[in-house]
Amino acid sequence: MEERKWIRFPKLPDQFPLSTDSVLLADFAALRGKARVMDLGAGCGTLGLLLCASNPDCTAEGLELQQNSVNQAEAVIRLNGLQERVTVSQGDLRQIRSLYAANSFDAVLSNPPYFPAGHGANAADEALAIARTELFCTLEDVCAAAAWLLKFGAPFYLVHKPERMCDLMNALRQNRLEPKRLRFVRHSPSAIPSLVLLESRLGGKPGLSMLQDLILHESSGAETSEYRRIYGLEES
Numbered sequence: 358m359e360e361r362k363w364i365r366f367p368k369l370p371d372q373f374p375l376s377t378d379s380v381l382l383a384d385f386a387a388l389r390g391k392a393r394v395m396d397l398g399a400g401c402g403t404l405g406l407l408l409c410a411s412n413p414d415c416t417a418e419g420l421e422l423q424q425n426s427v428n429q430a431e432a433v434i435r436l437n438g439l440q441e442r443v444t445v446s447q448g449d450l451r452q453i454r455s456l457y458a459a460n461s462f463d464a465v466l467s468n469p470p471y472f473p474a475g476h477g478a479n480a481a482d483e484a485l486a487i488a489r490t491e492l493f494c495t496l497e498d499v500c501a502a503a504a505w506l507l508k509f510g511a512p513f514y515l516v517h518k519p520e521r522m523c524d525l526m527n528a529l530r531q532n533r534l535e536p537k538r539l540r541f542v543r544h545s546p547s548a549i550p551s552l553v554l555l556e557s558r559l560g561g562k563p564g565l566s567m568l569q570d571l572i573l574h575e576s577s578g579a580e581t582s583e584y585r586r587i588y589g590l591e592e593s
Contacts, residue, residue, distance in 0.1 A: 383407035402430030535561035
């Protein structure tokens with residue numbers, strides 16, 4: 358059993374482990390008040406659970422292609438007693454216009470597949486391959502779905518790989534999502550960035566703020582104070 362910010366994640370069969378990517382993205386998102394939030398490619402519901410733990414007034418909905426992941430998400434949501442605030446449904450985000458009304462969410466988040474089909478590390482497990490590579494949705498599909506769901510001016514938060522930055526910026530702007538806030542993540546002070554956290558806004562004006570890099574570990578290997586804050590590991 359893993360616990361993060363008062364949320365419990367049981368070790369279920371075939372469940373993807375709690376990823377650093379999702380934990381960092383949930384912390385990066387700046388939600389306001391009673392926000393209605395959508396997680397595109399929700400997997401086992403990690404993002405929704407973390408967001409509702411940190412933001413007591415928000416509600417989170419997730420859309421996930423794989424039914425087995427939806428079943429696991431429902432089990433974890435029940436375990437945490439958050440059925441009234443977190444839901445995950447099975448569906449294809451490429452069909453988003455038939456699933457949800459336009460401009461119906463206050464924020465959208467996504468931890469999408471990182472690699473184009475045929476690229477990146479091959480996953481022998483089919484479910485893992487779908488989660489990691491763009492076999493059933495591309496970066497453009499994810500951005501188009503986010504743009505459909507968002508209210509004008511509302512934020513889209515996602516985590517991705519720095520090497521896909523050009524593709525990412527193009528896909529966002531093609532869907533009227535203007536990049537507004539960017540932060541690179543590095544494992545140590547001397548490491549190159551391994552992740553990028555990015556906030557864009559539907560119909561936003563040009564202007565990108567570069568935040569200080571998020572460093573997860575000191576040169577000694579010890580966890581940084583920010584890592585410990587994000588993971589809820591500070592000493593009481």
